[in-house]
Amino acid sequence: MKLKFSLLLAFFMYCTVFTSEGQFLIKGRVTDAKNGDPIPFASVGLVGVSQGATTNFQGEFTLNSKYSADSLFASFVGYKKRVKKITRGAKLQDIDFQLEPTGREMAEVIVYSGENPAFKILRGVIRNREKNDRSKLSAYEYDSYAKMELDVDNISEKFKERKVMKDIAQAIQKFEKIAGEDGKLIIPTYISESVGKFYYLENPQRKKETITKTNIKGIGVKDGSLISQLVGGNLVANYNFYQNFVGFFGKDFASPVGENWKGNYTYFLGDTVNVDGHVCYQMDFDPKNPMDLVFRGQMWIDTTSFALVQIDAAVDKAANLNFIDKIKISQELEQTSSGAWLPARTRFLIDLEEITKGSAGMLLKMYISNKDFIVNQPHELGFYDLTTEVAEDAMQPNPEFWKYARHEPLSTQDLMASALIDSVQNLPVVRTYIEIAELVLSGYKKFNDIEVGPYISSFALNKIEGARFRLGFRTNANFDKHWILRGNVGFGTKDLVPKYSAEVNYLFSKKKWTVAGLRHSYDIERVGLTPELIGDNKLFYSFTRWGAFSGAFFRRESEAFFSSELYKGLTVRTSLNTRSFDPLFRFQYRLNPELGRASAVQDYYQETFATVELRFAKNETYIMNGNERITLATKRIPVITLKYQHGFKGFLGGDFTYDRVTLKAYQTFRIGNLGRSDYTFTAGYTPSNLPAPLLFPHLGNETFFFVRSAYSTMNYFEFVSDQYASIQYNHNFEGLLFNRLPLIKKLKWRFIASGNILMGSQRSANREMMKDVNSPLRSKFLDQYSFDSLDPNKPFAEVGYGIDNIFKILRVQAFHRLTYLDHGNPQRFRLMASVNFSF
The missing domain is CATH 2.60.40.1120 (Carboxypeptidase-like, regulatory domain)
Structure with missing residues (x-):
């Protein structure tokens, strides 16, 4: 019992x-x-x-x-x-x-005879890529929710002793508790969320994002017009691992399911697991060389369709990158009715390291959730013209709206981050740091609706002006959404000549970016180094104001212009200009070259001309910053600019009738695992007889500072052409060579190579115009230039090679001149350096 x-x-x-x-x-x-x-x-x-x-x-x-x-x-x-x-x-x-993150550890690896069983699965992924890849869709769209957070991390004990940290000590203690007993302290400085829709058209390729509502909190966030477009996320974080390379921050990372998967990665096949109803192979992947631009992580591949269902890919500190502790992309994909897979949820994280000991790092986190997919139902082409559309009431607070708009509720950490930002952003010491950061990043000091700057042009020192001082300003969207005013005043302590510029623009349409304006200026410039030749490189232009200042001339200019984007990617700009040329170097030209030495000469001129310029940049996308727009494109498709000018003699004082045509193409592209190249092709032609500065003076460089658009072994104004074609080619091996050399690979150097070729000539009529008249004995100016012609059968050629990423910011290059070795007093070899910031 x-x-x-x-x-x-x-x-x-x-x-x-x-x-x-x-x-x-x-x-x-x-x-x-x-x-x-x-x-x-x-x-x-x-x-x-x-x-x-x-x-x-x-x-x-x-x-x-x-x-x-x-x-x-x-x-x-x-x-x-x-x-x-x-x-x-x-x-x-x-x-x-x-x-806690640690190195890659495989508890047990079983090696079988024959081929790695993961390879068969990967071939299946490649074989079925065409039907699984979203690129097969003619169009798609979906509802999207995005959340972005910017934090301060890697906070040292020394950094905690700073005043700003002591002022927010109470808030920090709360955040330390929520981080957990094993977690590290991070301090949020910005958090945003948005809801909207994303649209994509495959052919021609178009992207568009509409933002319905935004909820933004950030230390130092004043104007949400620019930020409200960035918080959508799909324009910048719409990663596709089916492509051979996944690109961000100007770098290309080899995909673990790209064409060269076998050459870049080692794979380990795990057990099958169920991922949202899909039975998947679980596969780990490691880089064969951790210093290359590759990922490590895990991915889950559907056992029947061989589609990528989920991936967790990271780039760690070992990679040949600067200022990066870690990059991580996690993506979950969902199959659509067509069979192709679209990203349902994406997480992107980039952890920036401390710049100096005792400082802190920065952490950017982005989360994007997409749903309600619609595929193969394209809109009319004009619908995609405006890349980003933000509703007028997008930033108006509406707590009730956000209760139901989020795809998932905010976490406890998100709520705490929002409260911490509220308590920190109004501290005086924090506001001071923000103002300094704004000045450094934008170059302007903001005063509500007017911005003063840019500071890089505020001072210069050269032999003609002495100490040059300049004060400039511009208005922003707070002043007016359509009217834009710009201007500056300056003078030199040596020449005491006042310089100035004033400009007024009117923005008619943001959709077509239609702008008209008037501008008048009087300033000192340099032959071949004028703003229209240098382009948007404001930093380089400010550097040209320093030093010996050769080839200088005073110029008074008036301009009326009109610009509009006729078609997505195709912009037309027309203008009418009048310019004066008053040189500060030995310069004369013959008014009647056919008379030879008997011809009268002149040492100045006036020109009046009209310009029509077409710029084609396929797939280029922009975001609006008030009444300015900023390109997001990386120029991986050629950007082509065609310009025609016609000069009018006798109209508004013009001295010449002439025609001039120029063509420019720029592109950057990837050459597999060998790195990234870029080229600039330019060509010009004028059938008219003109003084040398009105032809095509080729940009030389007699300094020790490398300038991409210049010929590094050519002297200033050594050659001038009335017809020419050139190609300037640069290649960065991205650490491909140095990553494989013991000891040196730890320095993260990158080998670079360059080559420049120029073909050009001058007609005899143009040579006669400048012959024997540029060395007047009574000239008060010391510098003079030959403005010689190239031999039409002999190109100017130079090659260069060097090391990039020295101490993360320096580039050193050596250049060899290959032709015209006996022309004048040439530099056959030149060693040059430059500052180059990149990841």
């Missing part, structure tokens, strides 16, 4: 403790201890019990267990495994894990 009772009691206890399904419920979240980012697909389980769970895309897990245990573990490849005590028998527990 006692035996039966004991057996019955034991059976009852078994049923109570071990067979009550769902009796023990454990919930929690697994995050990166360093940056707080969720870790999707981490393994969570009870120690000693063969039951567990995996985290979802938000890093959250729910574990229902019929077994009782006293500890719980969390693990993921690339992180240290963590074990935590739990309360045995408790029905409901909340347990969070913060995992």
Whole structure:
């Protein structure tokens, strides 16, 4: 009887403790201890019990267990495994894990004879890419929610002693608690969220994002017009791993499912797992050379369609990158009705390292959730013209709207970040830091509707002006959404000549970016180094104001212009100009060259001309910054500019009738694993007889500073052409060579190579115009230039090579002149340096 009772009691206890399904419920979240980012697909389980769970895309897990245990573990490849005590028998527990990143550790690798079994699966991915890749779709669109956060991280004890940190100590303590016992402190400085729609057209390729509502909080955020377009996220973080290279920040990272997957990665095939109803192969991938621009991580591939269902790809500090601790992209894809897969959720993280010891780093986190996909239903082409559209009431606060608009509710950390920003942004010391940062990044000091600057042009020192001082300003959208005013005044302490510029523009349409304006200026310029030749390189233009200042002349100019984007990517600009040329160097030209030495000469001229310019930049996208727009394109498709000018003699004082045509093409492109190249092709032709400065003076460089658009071994104004064609080619091997050299590879140097070729000539009529008249003995000016002609059968050629990324910012190049070695007093070899900031 006692035996039966004991057996019955034991059976009852078994049923109570071990067979009550769902009796023990454990919930929690697994995050990166360093940056707080969720870790999707981490393994969570009870120690000693063969039951567990995996985290979802938000890093959250729910574990229902019929077994009782006293500890719980969390693990993921690339992180240290963590074990935590739990309360045995408790029905409901909340347990969070913060995992410390570590080196790649494979617990066990089984090597079989023959081919790696992962290779067969990867070939299936490549074979089925055409039907799974979103590029097969003629168009798609979806509703999108985006959240972005900018934090200060890597906070040292020394940094905590600074005044700004002491002023927010109370708020920091709250954030330290939410980071968890194993987490590192991060301080949010900006957080935003937006809802809208994203549209894509494949042919011709167009992107458009509409922002319905934005909710922005940030330290120092004053004008939301620019930020409200950036918070959408799909324009900048719409990554496609089916492409051979995934590009961001001007770099190209080889995809683990790209064409050269076998040459870049090592693969480890794991178990099959269920991902949202899809049975998937789980596969780890490691770079063969960690210093190359490649990823490491995990991906999940559907066993039937061989589609990429989810990927977790990271770039760590070992890669040949600057200022980066870590980059991570996590993406979850969803199959559409057409069979192609679109990104349902994406996380992007970039962790910037501390610039100096004792400082802090920066952390950018972005989360994008997409739903309600519509495919192969394109809109009319004009619908995509405006890349970004922001609703007029997008930034108006509406708490009720956000309760239902978010795809997922805000986390506790998000709510705490918002509260911390509110308490910090009005501190005086914080506002001072913000104003300094604005000045450094934009070059302008903002005063509500007027901005003063740019500061890089405020002072210069040269032999003609002495100390040059300049004060400039511009209005922004707070002043007026359509009227734009710009101007500056300046003078030199040596010449004491006042210089000035005034400009007024009117913005008719943002959709076609239609602008008209008037401008008048009087200033000192340099032959071949004028703003219209240098372009938008304001930093280089400011440098040309320093030093010997050869080839200088005073110019008075008036301009009326009109510009509009006729067709997406095609912009037309027309203008009418009048300019004077009053040289400060030995310069004369013959008024009647056919008379030879008997001709009268003149040392100045006036020109009046009309210009029509066409610029074609296919797929170029912009964001609006008030009444300015900023390009997001990386020029990976040729940008072509065609310009025609016609001069009018006798109209507004013009001295010449002439015609001039110029063509310019610029492109940057990838050459597989060999790195990235860029070229600039230019050509010009004028059939008219003109003084040398009105022809095509080729840009030489007699300094030790490298300038991409100049010929590094050519002297200033050494050659002038009335017809020419040139190509300037540069290639950066992106560490391909140095990454494989012991010891040197730790320096993260990058080998670069260049080559420039120029063909040109001058007709005899133009040579006669300048012959024997540029060396007058009574001239008060010391410098003079030959303005010689190139031999039409002999190109000017030079080659260069060097090292980029020295101390992360310096580039040193050597150039060799290959032709015209006996022309004048040439520099056959020149060593040059430049400052080059890049990731």
